[in-house]
Amino acid sequence: MTLLGQFALWAAFLIGLWSAGLAFLTRWQDRPELAAAVQRSAYAICIALLVAAFALWKGIFAHDFNIEYVASYTSRNLPEYYLVSAFWAGQKGSLLFWAVVLGIFGSLAQALTSSRFRDLLPYVAGITNLIVVFFIAVMLFGEHANPFERLSFTPPDGNGLNPQLQNPGMVVHPPMLYLGYISLTIPFAFAIAAMLARKLDAGWIIAMRKWAIMSWIFLSVGITIGMWWAYLELGWGGVWGWDPVENASFHPWLTLTAFLHSVMIQEKRGMLKRWNMTLVIGTFLLSIFGTFITRSGVIASVHSFTQSSVGYFFLAFLMVTAIVSFTLLYTRWDSLKPEAELESMVSRESAFLFNNLALVGIAFSVLWGTLFPIISEAVRGTKITVGPPFFNRVNIPLGLFLLFLTGVGPLIAWRKASVRNLQRQFIVPVAAGLVTFGVLFAMGLRGFYPLMSLGLAGFVLGTVAQEFWRGVRARMSMYGEHIFAALSRLVSRNRRRYGGYIVHVGIVAYFVAFVGLAFQEKVSVQMVPGQTEVVRSPYGHDIAFTYMGTSQYQSLNRLVSAATLQVTRDGKRLDDIVSEKRQHVDSFGRPTFEPSTEVGLHSDLREDIYVVYAGSPDGTERAQFSLIINPLVNWFWIGGVILVLGGVLAMWPGGPQIKTKRRAPVAQAGYGVPLREGAVKG
Template identity: 40%
Template sequence: MYFSDIGIIALILATGFALYTVVIAVLGAVRNKAQLVASAKLSTLTVAFFLLLAAAALVVSFLTHDFGVRYVAQHSSREMPWYFTVASFYGGQEGSLLYWAVMLAIFSALFVFTSRRAPKTLVPYTLATLMGIELFFLIVLATASNPFVRVPVAPDDGNGLNPLLMDPGMLIHPPLLLMGFMSFSVPYALAIAAMVTGVLNNEWLRSIRRWALASWTIQTAGLLLGAWWAYHVLGWGGYWSWDPVENAALLPWLTTTAFLHSAMVQERRGMLKVWNLFLVIASFALAIFGTYEVRSGVISSVHSFAYSDIGSYFFTFLVIVVAFSSGLFLYRLPRLQAEQEFDSVVSREGVFLFNNLLLIGITFATLWGTIFPLVTALLRGQTMSVGAPFYNQVVGPLIGVLVLAMGVGPLLGWRRTSLAALWRNLCVPAIVTAVCAAILPIAGVTNVVANIGFSICAFTATAILYELWRGARVRHAHGEPYVLAVYMLFQRYRQRYGGYLVHLGMVMLVVGIIGSAFFQVKHDAVLKAGQDTSIGGYQITFMGNIDMQESDRETVTAQLRLWSNGQSQGYIYPGRIIYRNYGNQPASIIPILSSGLTDLYIVFADYQGATEATLQLFINPLVPLVWYGGLLMLLGGLICWWPERRRVARVAREAAPKAAQPEAKGVVA
């Protein structure tokens, strides 16, 4: 028996238990039988076990070079290092779908272990929904996209991994992004359970928010790593090209960001219930849309798989999800009435709603640009697409206003804010912004749009730091040193101050985007041995090409000597790797030299023998801030998500009569 046979058996058994879970969980809920619900939980864990077994069987097939498995032969070879061989597990369509299913099973198992924190009535329907989604993936894996299919005659060696995937980023970016897409399933399942049972109060909201925050954090990491990978592998000098698949990964992140903000309004004021439910459903639907887009190949992208009939499966599933969710949503609409109304536009909830509208505007613009080729092909019979200028002109201003609103929101109170309080809170950020706007032209920032963008970022960063300083000052007045005071703010109000870190990281990221978008310098040079060129204070001397031949590849590197301010900085080696098994497809070796907040980025574009090279040189200002800002956003997300320790005093306060409790402070995510 081959390991692939074990994998097939495991998939069949997982399918049977998933179907059993759907049926028995619904029966347990309808008949109010705790034993049936307990059986559904155990069956969910069994599905996770068999899917992990299937995944292990595929990994072992890769490691043992079982090229009788078609998927193994297509995506690995004997020359590959073991870690890339393992990563080949999710390097193609079939394996990535299995990975999706495995992670969904793991998250479903985690929900089982933490289900005591969710409302009891929601648990069986949540399990049924999760296993319903799982059942779809298992059916696809068993029929249209089985990774364990064997070929009649096994080749001696495989094709190897796609050259663009032979990078350390392969070990972490795809699994994180696929996990991010999958993770939106749990909030969606909770939303379906809430609509089925009618439990649409704040208890449901608290159950779903932590899962949504986990999804947001995972997807943030996936997007950040994807941008980093594109920057140091694809060789075009940038990190985000508004590629359709990049956009598809961004869409559910945007709607979940909107939900995390509007959820606070519902919890605090009992408002935006309809909006929150819509955002949760939309996030999952957009995640499935993104998966469909990659699998179907209907939209051209460097990330897409080849055209496949599997796209019809996902399109059908997407239609079912939208139709079923919309039906439940309309059925429960009368029970989603707001408990209060907006008292004033100049309030924290007013800014949160405005933020949501901006995020949805960005989502719609990005979605429209992504599906525009499909729309034009359908209506006009020819495919037309939009490029980066469309997104920059439409999305760019919306992001600028969004960053500005991020700075204003924390300075406003709930319900309403008086003009005197508004001016008192905005005074310091406004002064800093005015000074920044005046200094930037003197410093050489003559571009008006860039000046406005930097000034907005200065306002928001100042507002966040000012709010942090005010909180620390209050604690310092009671005897705490400032360092301890800041630590205690994050310790005791994690969601609020973790959210401030997310906002501050977003500001840094936007500053990096503005710097690299408006002030990038590009220079093309064709050099012969001994010739030099210069860019941004650097002098580069071409010493010749180095050609290395291996059994499955050819590596050509240009030897460059780098000078800065008249001093030698050593040698750098941009290059190209040509993989023979992939039709001599090249992959770039891109040296990136960071000096302060500026990158020197060199691409080896072409060569003629050993004595001539075509180079593309870039000076990318402020790009490191994109990575630093992204890491700060991740840190803030983790702080928000991290569970607070239970304290006896808190339990006592919750048990005390409500009238005796002090008014709770606002929380910002």
């Protein structure tokens, strides 16, 4: 199987080189058969890489421990679903995973893109193939990077998978992030193809728009599931630690979000072409930068793979890609002139520009903080740490500014807003924000940031509710529709816009959840069976924990010590929470890693009761626990679901052409309602 895998890798590598040569060094524009050959090469590479993936998975499932990768990340008693995720658990497998998914995306881009973009597609194939070639080159020529490398002996069992990776979240989180990173290649390829082909009208934007939204959804899901995994698996009771690798996933998400806003200005007004091109290139480069950080070990991170020369392949790739892309952009600068100009500071365009400034500014500040230890060491020769206190101090104000703009953007008209328009638009959302602020203050909430965050959250929700209500009300008035029919048709006829508003609601949920985390209560206790400890929750409830005892048993590939706590809230029975210590063993019963911790959790919309069994003093049943009350954590996951729903709605193709009977013409249509049916495009 390793021979088949190696052969498939080499085949994909050579086809990729050949097709890139055809795409960039021949006049395929005059030779349709060459253009077709380049496009078909994407499918050939995809098939070859799928064969390579099959070969590795076959080795994993067959427990072929002669393959170094299989021996390093699996064991005979590893549950089967973790055998699937072992594919991307290590450096080598994740490189192959990246190449395979890029091969699939490259093929899909060729298969699903309309033939009216035939001037771009061979270039797109050439670019995606060239990037696939880079990843295969890393595997073939990098130091200890080939997933099919064999050992000189066959161990009887493998090392097994790191216990922290034996979590359902880790089955989904890395592939989702990878899908986000990898799919960013397609918008980048279209951008470069448009510049190479000198087709710099809105065509390339239309061709790649759904890919960009899809990347954004994958990144959002990947980041959110990563937070969920960190929350459940690491046992610290938090979701985001500003770790360099976490930051690396956040950078492209921010710049891609900026692009998804600013591209609307290009579509609608023909402006910001240069800026959008810069954002697409920058987002792709940031995804490669994240990969470099993860794989080079230049910055200390709990997520990093071990330090290796592979990182320097990525650094070289990053630099070459940046130089080529920005040189190309420079040469096409004049062709990217705007077709219109801004007319007012108080306009939707300006609001989007300031929104872009905030998003890119946050991306810069996170990048700056991530790199500052290296910069400081280079300048002063002194190592420093840049941890959460730094990032919170710098980014919380920027985040609040962004939340404010999230509420402001939809309220301002395109081109130029009048004072009357502003008054009419802002009164309800501002009132919603002030009422939220006032009610929470009256209820005893204190602290500038929590009050500001929740007040602004109320403002944004007011904006979104007003947008939906005005649209629905106008449709009801114009077409005599029932409220639900009006809502359904309003949304289905402008999915991007209303999908975007739903995404804004998801973002608000995240802010609410972050505010909740600021009120976390955490205490370390030691208890003997039957003992009770009481923790006062931030809402003022008494949460009582009664330790019932620890049981020990064997299960699957682990030896478990499970401590049970009976929990009551103000004397009312709530739940029995079990937190575990797990000693993982191989198929011979030998310990493979140090014992890991499984968090015990009772979760509802108001708060999470989070228990971590830390272990026992002197081998007795007396147990140490971290008892944590985390308000509002569930809103992260709810926000994530809302975010994805909004994103999927925004990228959903087409829209039903529903014939409706118009009741009577109205002098002034409500905001967001077409004056004529079908005027609003999805």
